[in-house]
Amino acid sequence: MKITLTVNATDYPLDVEPRRILADVLREDCRLTGTHLGCEHGVCGACTVLVDGEAVRSCLMLAVQCDGRSVRTVEGLAGADGGPHPLQRAFSAEHALQCGFCTPGFLMLAAGALDADPDLAEHPERVDSLVGSNLCRCTGYAPIRRAILRAAEEQQRLDLQA
Amino acid sequence: MSTWTRREDERLLSGRGRYVADIQVPGCLDAAFVRSRVAHGTLRDVDCAAARQVPGVVGAWSAADLHDLPPCAHATADLPDLPPMPHTVLANLSSDEAVAGREWPVLVKDRVRYPGEAVAVVLGEDRYRAEDGAAEVTVRIDPLPAVVTPEAALDDTVRLFEGLSNVALEGSTGQPVDESVWQHAAAVVEGRYRQALLLPTPMECRTLLAVPDGDRLTVWSGHQAPHRLRRELAAALGWPAERIRVVVPDTGGAFGSKSASFPEYVAVAFLAVRLGRPVRWIEDRLESMLVATRGRGQDQRVRLAADADGRLLAYELHIDADVGAYPHIGAGLPMQTAWMATGPYTTPRVHATLRSVLTNTMTTYPYRGPGRAEATMALERSMDTLADRLGIDPAELRRRNLIPPDRFPYETPTGRRYDSGNYAAALDLALESLGYDAWRAEQARRRADPHALPLGIGLSCYVERSGGEPGGLHEFGSLEVGEDGVITARCGAASSGQSHETVLPALVAASLGVDADRVRLVDGDTGEQADGVGSFASRTAQVSGALLSHLSALLADEARDRAAKLWDLPPETVRWSGGTVHGPHDGAPAMDLAALVRATGPLRVDDRFESAMAFPFGTHAAVAEVDPELGTVRVLRLVTVDDCGVVLDPAVVHAQAFGSAVQGLGQALYEGMCFDDDGVPVLTDGLLDYLLPTAAEVPPFVGRDTCTPSPATRLGAKGAGESGCIGTPAAVVNAVADALRPADRDVLQLPLTPERVWRAAR
Numbered sequence: 001m002k003i004t005l006t007v008n009a010t011d012y013p014l015d016v017e018p019r020r021i022l023a024d025v026l027r028e029d030c031r032l033t034g035t036h037l038g039c040e041h042g043v044c045g046a047c048t049v050l051v052d053g054e055a056v057r058s059c060l061m062l063a064v065q066c067d068g069r070s071v072r073t074v075e076g077l078a079g080a081d082g083g084p085h086p087l088q089r090a091f092s093a094e095h096a097l098q099c100g101f102c103t104p105g106f107l108m109l110a111a112g113a114l115d116a117d118p119d120l121a122e123h124p125e126r127v128d129s130l131v132g133s134n135l136c137r138c139t140g141y142a143p144i145r146r147a148i149l150r151a152a153e154e155q156q157r158l159d160l161q162a
Numbered sequence: 163m164s165t166w167t168r169r170e171d172e173r174l175l176s177g178r179g180r181y182v183a184d185i186q187v188p189g190c191l192d193a194a195f196v197r198s199r200v201a202h203g204t205l206r207d208v209d210c211a212a213a214r215q216v217p218g219v220v221g222a223w224s225a226a227d228l229h230d231l232p233p234c235a236h237a238t239a240d241l242p243d244l245p246p247m248p249h250t251v252l253a254n255l256s257s258d259e260a261v262a263g264r265e266w267p268v269l270v271k272d273r274v275r276y277p278g279e280a281v282a283v284v285l286g287e288d289r290y291r292a293e294d295g296a297a298e299v300t301v302r303i304d305p306l307p308a309v310v311t312p313e314a315a316l317d318d319t320v321r322l323f324e325g326l327s328n329v330a331l332e333g334s335t336g337q338p339v340d341e342s343v344w345q346h347a348a349a350v351v352e353g354r355y356r357q358a359l360l361l362p363t364p365m366e367c368r369t370l371l372a373v374p375d376g377d378r379l380t381v382w383s384g385h386q387a388p389h390r391l392r393r394e395l396a397a398a399l400g401w402p403a404e405r406i407r408v409v410v411p412d413t414g415g416a417f418g419s420k421s422a423s424f425p426e427y428v429a430v431a432f433l434a435v436r437l438g439r440p441v442r443w444i445e446d447r448l449e450s451m452l453v454a455t456r457g458r459g460q461d462q463r464v465r466l467a468a469d470a471d472g473r474l475l476a477y478e479l480h481i482d483a484d485v486g487a488y489p490h491i492g493a494g495l496p497m498q499t500a501w502m503a504t505g506p507y508t509t510p511r512v513h514a515t516l517r518s519v520l521t522n523t524m525t526t527y528p529y530r531g532p533g534r535a536e537a538t539m540a541l542e543r544s545m546d547t548l549a550d551r552l553g554i555d556p557a558e559l560r561r562r563n564l565i566p567p568d569r570f571p572y573e574t575p576t577g578r579r580y581d582s583g584n585y586a587a588a589l590d591l592a593l594e595s596l597g598y599d600a601w602r603a604e605q606a607r608r609r610a611d612p613h614a615l616p617l618g619i620g621l622s623c624y625v626e627r628s629g630g631e632p633g634g635l636h637e638f639g640s641l642e643v644g645e646d647g648v649i650t651a652r653c654g655a656a657s658s659g660q661s662h663e664t665v666l667p668a669l670v671a672a673s674l675g676v677d678a679d680r681v682r683l684v685d686g687d688t689g690e691q692a693d694g695v696g697s698f699a700s701r702t703a704q705v706s707g708a709l710l711s712h713l714s715a716l717l718a719d720e721a722r723d724r725a726a727k728l729w730d731l732p733p734e735t736v737r738w739s740g741g742t743v744h745g746p747h748d749g750a751p752a753m754d755l756a757a758l759v760r761a762t763g764p765l766r767v768d769d770r771f772e773s774a775m776a777f778p779f780g781t782h783a784a785v786a787e788v789d790p791e792l793g794t795v796r797v798l799r800l801v802t803v804d805d806c807g808v809v810l811d812p813a814v815v816h817a818q819a820f821g822s823a824v825q826g827l828g829q830a831l832y833e834g835m836c837f838d839d840d841g842v843p844v845l846t847d848g849l850l851d852y853l854l855p856t857a858a859e860v861p862p863f864v865g866r867d868t869c870t871p872s873p874a875t876r877l878g879a880k881g882a883g884e885s886g887c888i889g890t891p892a893a894v895v896n897a898v899a900d901a902l903r904p905a906d907r908d909v910l911q912l913p914l915t916p917e918r919v920w921r922a923a924r
């Protein structure tokens with residue numbers, strides 16, 4: 001089936017089998033391997049990407065469902081100035097990753113939330129529920145939570161300045 | 163300041179990490195395995211004909227189709243981390259004759275011995291095709307009764323191997339305790355503890371990509387010990403090791419579970435060679451839950467005796483270990499528990515005995531803290547029972563018995579020689595960090611209030627062993643200086659998330675007095691580093707770190723020698739500082755490393771460096787609130803105090819210690835497998851059937867450390883990273899027991915599910 005995915009603002013005209021999941025098409029057809037598969041049945045969240053701005057588990061979505069829609073993956077994450085995104089810097093600063101396998105999923109989940117919720121910094125309980133929806137076996141989560149809050153606070157400061 | 167805390171971070175945070183599944187090789191085939199649905203049975207027939215007709219399927223084979231598929235490499239013989247068995251056991255377990263008869267086939271030949279054991283392999287142009295093919299393979303297995311616990315397997319009424327006992331190994335440490343000691347002791351407590359089978363569950367499952375090229379093979383695998391994997395694949399293929407290169411790219415966690423070779427690895431390497439095509443196996447999560455290695459799995463029986471003052475007199479531990487269907491590394495792990503049975507106490511008599519029992523479950527292997535976690539749990543639970551019996555505060559009981567700092571090195575009755583420690587300091591810091599007295603007061607208040615939820619405080623003092631066992635305490639590596647002055651460090655380690663690229667170059671740079679930017683690390687590649695041991699048993703900082711420090715000294719010596727020749731000076735007059743060689747006085751010649759290499763040619767030092775075992779220790783403390791009606795446990799506070807000697811990078815160590823403690827929490831409260839009546843794991847809800855801790859379960863936490871350098875290791879470093887899995891579980895279980903004070907503490911078996919806690923509260 002012929003579809004077009006817009007991934008990180010680039011169009012990918014593709015011919016995919018209807019049964020192929022979005023994660024596999026991103027990884028193999030678009031060669032964007034930053035999206036990881038940790039369970040392939042919707043539990044771990046490692047495969048989280050943004051589809052039209054909304055966080056989805058790309059192992060639970062068929063690529064054909066995304067025809068004509070816009071997908072953002074970790075490869076498209078960048079700060080306003082083109083440098084690293086505040087989340088990327090905060091994850092590094094807080095040791096919010098060790099092996100890095102779960103990391104793209106947490107980053108995209110948080111990126112979606114930051115875009116949708118400019119007040120995230122004031123609602124740590126919202127950060128809790130974000131972090132609680134994905135799995136990480138290395139970090140114990142607290143550093144991830146701190147990193148997301150840190151990025152949210154930075155974004156809030158920037159918003160105030162703007 | 164750099165944007166990135168660790169060198170790994172930039173690529174891992176931008177989607178440019180490279181895990182095995184990310185590697186694109188043209189023409190690569192995907193492997194899918196057809197697996198047994200029963201735990202135990204006789205294989206009657208496998209028919210792959212229909213699978214071969216499926217579009218995109220390149221081949222499908224059962225064992226009968228592949229007569230010359232080699233058996234899985236028998237790992238025990240030369241595994242450095244395998245405890246050295248007592249002689250007769252070594253002969254029974256690790257000699258080829260002994261394993262003959264208990265051979266682990268790559269694909270089932272006639273008998274299925276664990277659920278999910280592979281009966282056929284299908285190669286497809288992609289994973290979808292391979293799985294289409296696998297669905298068409300028909301398998302006929304006549305089920306046999308399955309034995310899935312040591313208790314069920316022990317009497318040999320159901321044998322896994324005809325004519326051979328299910329008991330694969332018996333062992334002991336220490337001397338039997340005379341009956342009179344138990345009779346005359348003021349208090350003797352007993353306990354039975356079941357250490358559940360755990361799934362290590364790295365977020366990346368197992369991976370292997372085999373790319374043949376002429377008479378050579380390159381293997382990419384998320385792995386902890388690439389040289390071991392190379393050796394074992396070479397043995398399986400009957401090749402000299404030099405023809406195989408194993409490369410470990412980014413690896414998504416391991417926790418002990420990626421240190422060996424597995425049937426699937428051998429099958430993939432074999433087929434890649436046989437077909438002359440790249441083949442990969444990217445294990446999926448359901449496969450991993452069914453057939454990746456398990457950790458722990460011990461049934462323990464203990465007796466602990468003390469005098470009226472609480473001085474420990476004797477400790478006895480018996481272990482029936484569930485080692486799974488084939489006697490590999492896991493069969494030796496209970497010896498680790500036996501050796502560590504003494505724990506941090508001065509107990510004069512300690513005797514540990516064990517039987518490693520084969521069961522119809524996937525093979526048991528190391529999982530973070532193997533052997534030591536089980537030793538700590540048994541002893542520390544018993545200490546709390548004893549404190550209760552004697553009416554002595556649990557902290558005080560421990561303090562009276564901890565090995566004092568001036569007794570090191572300390573020879574234990576179970577054959578260990580502890581290098582160094584200040585166990586009481588760790589205990590005191592833990593109590594202070596917890597606010598022990600305040601929590602005891604709160605506990606008393608709640609006990610007086612019939613409406614308050616019960617609250618308990620649990621302690622766990624642990625000592626563990628890091629670095630490995632004699633015979634495996636060395637590492638190989640080199641330092642090489644380029645004409646640009648860049649220093650390349652190579653060693654046999656392999657990272658699965660432990661920040662080697664950051665920590666080890668920083669260590670070399672500090673040893674040489676140069677900027678860290680000038681040093682880069684290459685590890686996890688047998689093509690770059692001819693010999694190596696690997697990263698397991700918390701050995702990288704302690705053993706590879708010592709090696710790199712030693713190599714740095716060699717490099718500085720070599721630079722001084724060369725400069726002395728160049729300048730025609732006596733070598734002892736040439737000084738080394740800040741990456742530069744200097745003549746003896748002001749105004750004498752000086753030359754930096756880059757210039758020296760340009761003047762004198764390539765500069766490289768290679769060596770093998772022998773380290774020693776070390777014994778990290780600490781105290782963990784937990785406060786738990788229990789709802790007796792719901793059986794739920796809320797951990798209100800978790801404190802860890804760890805001492806791993808000299809720390810190379812505190813932030814990295816603390817991050818690992820915390821992650822490890824959260825795994826330990828999972829071990830205590832959530833993680834365990836359910837089996838159906840026929841011995842097959844219940845996985846209807848996939849990963850949801852194995853409760854990993856999520857962020858919602860993480861308690862308020864304080865992590866502290868003390869520093870007692872190891873006199874036995876070059877840097878004074880001891881291993882880090884396993885502490886949480888070793889110390890935390892017993893602290894949490896003791897807190898729950900302290901809250902409920904059940905008449906029979908053995909009701910509280912791991913994990914502490916609501917049902918078990920509810921029963922204990924009755």
Ligand code: FES
Pocket residue numbers: 036037038039040041042043044045046047048057058059060
């Ligand atoms: S891979 Fe999609 S949720 Fe786990």
Ligand code: FES
Pocket residue numbers: 096097098099100101102103135136137138139365414415659
């Ligand atoms: S960093 Fe390894 S799983 Fe999260």
